[in-house]
Amino acid sequence: MKAYVDVNVIYYFLTANKEFGERSRELVERYSGNMITSALTVWQLYILFRRDKRKLSLTQILSDIGVKVVPLTEDILKSAENCKKLDFDDAIHYATMKAHGVETILSNDRDFDRVDVKRIF
Numbered sequence: 001m002k003a004y005v006d007v008n009v010i011y012y013f014l015t016a017n018k019e020f021g022e023r024s025r026e027l028v029e030r031y032s033g034n035m036i037t038s039a040l041t042v043w044q045l046y047i048l049f050r051r052d053k054r055k056l057s058l059t060q061i062l063s064d065i066g067v068k069v070v071p072l073t074e075d076i077l078k079s080a081e082n083c084k085k086l087d088f089d090d091a092i093h094y095a096t097m098k099a100h101g102v103e104t105i106l107s108n109d110r111d112f113d114r115v116d117v118k119r120i121f
Contacts, residue, residue, distance in 0.1 A: 003120070004097045005035040005067055006107030007044040014045075014061065020108060023121065027106045032066030035106070038096040039072040040089065070100060085114045 005028075011017070012024035028035075045058050062069055076095045083091035090111050097105060097117060105112050108121040 001031075001104065002034050002036065002100075002102050003031045003104040003106050004093065004100075004102045004117075005031070005037050005041075006093060006105055006109060006112075007037070007041045007048075008108055009106045009121070010037070010041065010045060010062070010065075010067070011048055012108075013065070014049075023108075027120065028065050031106060035065075035067045036070050036096075036100055036102060037062070037067050038076075038093055039069055040092050040096075042069060044089070070096060072096070073099070075099065083115070086111055 009024045009027055012020040013028050015021065017024070042058050042062070049056055059069060072092065076092060076099050079095035079098065080088060080091035083094060086094055090109065093105070094112070094115055094117065097103070104118045104120060106120050112119045
């Protein structure tokens with residue numbers, strides 16, 4: 001089963017977050033090779049890690065953990081602009097899911113409970 005992976009799960013996994021790292025690791029391992037995420041996620045991770053002294057290749061890391069990065073298209077942006085139940089960045093993730101026929105999101109963001117997807121965390 002394909003799943004969309006939200007930036008928070010990847011971030012918690014990569015940082016071994018004390019509260020959410022273990023659950024994120026379990027999800028990454030369970031869905032490895034069956035996860036997609038938006039190019040927006042790469043940007044969000046860049047922002048979160050930009051002060052990190054290590055030179056991280058985020059696209060390589062995502063590939064290594066079994067995440068396929070899909071493009072952020074004009075159609076996805078237009079769809080996101082029409083989503084009134086989520087803030088814009090979450091709406092982009094949601095619109096990306098819909099564009100790729102994915103119904104499950106790996107995320108601890110309860111905002112996704114407002115839309116027609118299955119959220120797992």
